Amino acid sequence: MKPWKIALFILMVMGGLLLATLFSRTVVLPGMRSEDGLTGGKILIKYPTLNTFLGNGAPAINTRVDSVITLAGKPDGELRTSPPDFSSIDTAGLERIAYPAGDPGFPVRLRVLFEGESCRILHYGDSQLEGDRISGYLRQRLQAIFGGSGPGFIPVKQVYEQMAAHVTVSDNWERLAAFDPTQEPVSDKNYGLYASLSRFTGRAAMTSDSSANAGATANSTFIRINPSFSSYPALRRFNTIGLHYGNANSPVKVVVRSGDSVVNETALIADGSYHCLEIRTGGTPEELVFVFEGGSSPDFYGLTLDGTKGISLDNIAMRGASGTVFSRLNPAGFKAMAGRLNPQILIFQYGGNTVPYMNDSAAIDDYTRYLAGNIRWVKRQIPDAMILFIGPGDMSTMVNGNMVTYPLLPYLDVKLREACSRNGWAYWSMFRAMGGENAMPAWVDQGLAATDYTHFSPKGSRLIAELFFTSLYLDLMR
DSSP states (O other): OOHHHHHHHHHHHHHHHHHHTTTOEEEEEGGGEEEEEEEETTEEEEOOOHHHHTTTTSOOOOOSHHHHHHHTOOOTTOOOOSOOOGGGOOGGGSOOOBOOTTOTTHHHHHHHHHTSSEEEEEEEESGGGGGGHHHHHHHHHHHHHHOOOSOEEEOSSOSSOOSSEEEEEOTTEEEEETTOTTSOOOTTOOOTTTTEEEEEOSOOOOOSOHHHHTTOOTTEEEEEEEEOSSSOGGGGOOOEEEEEEEOOOSOOEEEEEETTEEEEEEEOOOSSSOEEEEEEOSSOOSOEEEEEEOSSOOEEEEEEEEOSSEEEEEEEEOTTOOSOOGGGSOHHHHHHHHHHHOEEEEEEEOOTTTGGGOOSHHHHHHHHHHHHHHHHHHHHHSTTOEEEEEOOOOOEEEETTEEEEOTTHHHHHHHHHHHHHHHTOEEEOHHHHHTSTTOHHHHHHTTSBOTTSSSBOHHHHHHHHHHHHHHHHHHHTO
16 A cells, blocks of 8 residues: 555544544533533543643643642651741641631630640541541640640451551451441440440450460450550550440459459449440550450440540541431430540541532532531530531542542532531631642642542641641630
């Protein structure tokens, strides 16, 4: 074949492909995502429009991200035990906390609580909190300035790695969570304050660890607690250990050991109500082992590992949750446990898990109302607690080959802020703090977020926690 014929064929093919871009249209898909393509009935064949082909449809590059990251300094590998040095930080670009309209005294009341003899904070959230990442960094910053020690809440049965403390159990434990859609709810819906519980079932296999087996029999089960030496120093110090339980309806003997010494030997109160078995030690035990003997397991709502005073901050991570589980909990059990622990500040961090499934603004409006109703449910059980809400961060989806912000995410951020203001709660926009629309790709490029374009990396978790803390501290000290 002659060269000119080959060249003509190539030009005709390329011309046909270019001509097809004139017939391509931008189509809105579920979730308000848009894709370019050729349509016929319900069929969409992805194909660029002329604007996209020429590069005019590419997402705008977010230029705020580098300045946002600079604001937080370099938290990676750096232990901060002092207040921020504002002489070296330009805070003009920092995303500030939005307080409810007509309530200028909100941060003043927060500071009074922080500076009190003791202050318990509950940090509820979705999988962004797993492993105590954001909560752990925030906790060590607050404890370093206002006092306090210990990691607070730890689940008995671990389902993900915790940096706050090492808790291991015999092999016959199970975890039940109110927010786990794969599980049937427990009959009384009593999951306690932390929305999950653990139970031992049947016989436990004896472990090769002699310290765990000390005092145990073939019919017994154990919980072993060790401080974590991969966490912040204040988290490793605790001397007040609480074992929270309920639904004990038959005798269960418990022996608490520290090394070769018996710290406590008692029986759990078998009246079906909520109780806390509290152990106080002279210092942080290198190891503490609870050994149980009984035919039927109570519901164990978790452990709390605290100091005697100062800040305690509980990390309550709910994988896949959207913050709408609370109103389905048993109010009496929730309130009884709250009465014992006396949380004074509640932080909620939700919204990200709903974003990919929202089809229009009406769905966002409905979700926001439902979420606010759940927080009001919690507020009714803990009426004196102050509430802060942290909105979802930027999240990206693929559109025409580019990772861009989910279209409805900015609208959700606005509606959450409005709902918080109406209800008297403070609101911090993580979305805007990251840099706003299309910020996530830069966070991924710099190793601050995972390649799912949704979750922070450990380094990114520390950075976003520092941004929130700095914004909070500015208001506390003004």
